[in-house]
Amino acid sequence: MKTVEIADARVAYRVDGAGPGLVLVHGTGGNGETNWGHLVPELARHWTVVRPDYSGSGETRDTGGTLSVQHLAAEVLAAAEAAGATPFDLVGFSLGAAVAMQIAADHPHLVRRVVLLGAFLDGADPRQQMQFGLWNDLIRTDREAMARLVLLTGFSPVFLSSLGHGGISEAAAAIAAETDWAGIARQVDLDLSVDVAEAARRMDKPVLVIGRTHDHMVPPDEARSVAAAIPGARYVDLPTSHLAAIEQPGAFTELLREFLLEEQH
Structure with missing residues (x-):
């Protein structure tokens, strides 16, 4: 784990692999390890992979303090620059x-291609x-229920059932015990107020947007x-x-690799 200082934050980040x-x-509620760690062995074969933890995670x-998209963007950029991974x-x-x-939108000279999931x-x-x-109500009043809700709406029914009673109970207990609840509450407040429509219209890089046909959160x-x-x-849709x-790492990584590498030829 490495860190870089920026404004009022000490930003932690991980670096793996070599290449571009x-x-x-x-x-929200994740971090560079829980959301991405299982993909690193494959991705690090092609890239220098930088995984920042932004504020609250x-x-x-x-x-x-109160979070903004611009604030989190500055933290991510600081980690990428400290890792020597630009563009x-x-x-x-x-x-x-x-x-x-x-x-x-704000730093096009640093970005080659973008994938949004x-x-x-x-x-x-x-x-x-x-x-x-x-989410905010449950974070304040019943974090075990919040953990179960994350599983219920975060995964597809078939995948969640495949974990079995024991697997579901273990996953819910891990979320309840390991989540930074004060941090996720700050991030949820940003989810409620975020608006990047204007930034989206200003993007001029190759972009792949991946939809999920069984997504109950978004x-x-x-x-x-x-x-x-x-x-x-x-x-493109993923089922x-x-x-x-997490649910379909192979399919997601394949889409990612095909899109990012095709632009290099």
Whole structure:
């Protein structure tokens, strides 16, 4: 684990592999290891893989203030630059996809190509507001129930059932025990207010938006709206859940590799 100081934060990040830079930006409540660690052996064969923990997650420490997409983007950029991985390909998941869009719009000279998974443009949709509001309520009042809700809506029914009673109980207990609850609450507040529609319209890099047909956290229509807002973006569906990179790592990695490497020829 490495760190870099920026403004009011000490940003933690991991670096693996060799080759062109590839920056992976995690989602709400995740970190660079829980969202991406299982993919690193394959990705590090082609890229220098940088996995920052932005504020509210992992080993990054800050003063605990209100988060913004711009603030998180600055943290991710600081990690990429400290790792010597610029310019880079950029992958963002969920809230991390919003951060990736902001980076690509504001710093096009540092970004080669962008992959967005579980992406949404803003948190204004009434269903999204209800969902994130419920998350905040459960974070305050019943974290074990919140852990079960993450599993219930984060994975597809078939995948979750395949874990069995014991596997589900173990996964829920791990989430309840290991989550940075104060950090995720700050990130959920950002989910409620985020708006990167203007940034999406300014993106001028090759972009792949991956929708998930069984996503109950960020429905596929949200991903399609992201693809429609970004000039020239390509859209593809995966038959999986919001946590696609965990549920179908092989299929996700194959899409990622094909899209990023094809542009080099």
